[in-house]
Amino acid sequence: MSGFWYTEKQTPNLGYSCKFTKTLHTETTPFQELAIIDTEQWGRMLVLDNMVMTTINDEFVYHEMISHVALNTHPNPKKVMIIGGGDGGAIREAVKHPSVEKAVLCEIDGRVIETSKEYLPEIASALFGHPKVEVLVADGVKHIQENAGEYDVIMVDSTEPIGPAEGLFALEFYKDVYRALKPDGIMVAQTESPFVNADLIRRVFQDIQSVFPVTKLYTASIPTYPSGLWTFTMGSKVYDPEQADLSKAPDIETRYYTPALHKAAFQLPRFVEALTKKD
Ligand code: AAT
Incomplete structure (x- = not known):
């Protein structure tokens, strides 16, 4: 599979993956790890502590x-x-x-x-x-x-x-x-x-x-x-x-x-x- 894939490990037994084109931002805030990535399917995605919070398309x-x-x-x-x-x-x-x-x-x-x-x-x-x-x-x-x-x-x-x-x-x-x-x-x-x-x-x-x-x-x-x-x-x-x-x-x-x-x-x-x- 070509390209980069992001996976949220939703439970110890279940993951959710999507292909992304770019990591636009990452930082550690006083409260959590914060990232914005650009995905093929959902557009830009807000990720906190490796969990999907929201995406442009859904x-x-x-x-x-x-x-x-x-x-x-x-x-x-x-x-x-x-x-x-x-x-x-x-x-x-x-x-x-x-x-x-x-x-x-x-x-x-x-x-x-x-x-x-x-x-x-x-x-x-x-x-x-x-x-x-x-x-x-x-x-x-x-x-x-x-x-x-x-x-x-x-x-x-x-x-x-x-x-x-x-x-x-x-x-x-x-x-x-x-x-x-x-x-x-x-x-x-x-x-x-x-x-x-x-x-x-x-x-x-x-x-x-x-x-x-x-x-x-x-x-x-x-x-x-x-x-x-x-x-x-x-x-x-x-x-x-x-x-x-x-x-x-x-x-x-x-x-x-x-x-x-x-x-x-x-x-x-x-x-x-x-x-x-x-x-
Ligand atoms: N609108 C969909 C996005 C979210 S993010 C939820 C926000 O709650 C985060 O930005 C986090 O910093 C904030 N938060 C957490 N604890 C507190 C608190 N005690 N007081 C105020 N804000 C807080 C929701 C995602 C839904 C679930 C995704 N699986």
Whole structure:
């Protein structure tokens, strides 16, 4: 095979490879190893600690699905928080909502933000001085502890639950997120693959369910993440995402999300649905 190949060792028994043409950037930040490579299939790719975070050609799935499901479930989201998400993709989608007046990004690693602006400007577009956007370089766990009753929607766009993101998958954190939300607020977190991380999904679902009256799991197909089938877990104080009146949703240009898919994403394969039941 000619050319260079990048492999993410997704588990001790599973790898994901793609051919790349160039390494555009590598560095060790105070928090992680950061790289940008240019791949044949997916275009530029952001890699943290040797794990694929996002790529130019499939990022739309993840960023639309982490943001629009919650933002269209809430009837009038005004203030939004994104924890992690330093590439800017989730906040780019959030500020498309006319009701959103302010979107705050709280990313622990400022180098992810700066490198994404330099090499992934299509994804980071809202980070170049957008009037609705505020950027904080800080630990999301701490920010959430210190801001009660602030947000309509909180998205947890985090790395895997190792290193700095460990606290973002803890029961205490979900309790703090509940407090940081307004009385009808909604949270959503990326919660990994049901093929690879079933135990994590089960545990996180139960933890969020112990805090929020409405807790729902939904899926999306993300080709560059382990197994390609990905989950998001939503915790809501009042609104049920499956009952949302999407006829009033703003007309936002998307490539993956549709109102019908919003509802369909909650229809789970049986083995995934099983992860939401107490055993
Ligand atoms: N938008 C898709 C990209 C990501 S990156 C997730 C970000 O979370 C990283 O930039 C990381 O620095 C940041 N992060 C980790 N821990 C914290 C924390 N405690 N506070 C704030 N930010 C944090 C998500 C990829 C999804 C999974 C891929 N397999």
